[in-house]
Amino acid sequence: MGKPVINNKPELKTFRKQLRNHSTSAEATLWTYLQKSELESRKFRRQHSLGNFSQTFIVRQKSWW
Numbered sequence: 730m731g732k733p734v735i736n737n738k739p740e741l742k743t744f745r746k747q748l749r750n751h752s753t754s755a756e757a758t759l760w761t762y763l764q765k766s767e768l769e770s771r772k773f774r775r776q777h778s779l780g781n782f783s784q785t786f787i788v789r790q791k792s793w794w
Contacts, residue, residue: 735779735780736778736779737777738778738780738781741778741781744783745777745783746776748783748785749775756785759786760775760786771788772788773786773788774786774787774788774789775787777789
């Protein structure tokens, strides 16, 4: 039996897309800033699910996983 999927569950894909497309003005402004500038060489992701929760912004760093 394979490992259970906890990151970006396929069944939450539509939900994550809706959140991205209907973000608040504050989220949109912050995302524009984060997208353009990689803080300390970290790449940000938007609306990434972790378990049954959707994270608005997340930094994936290899040492964290």
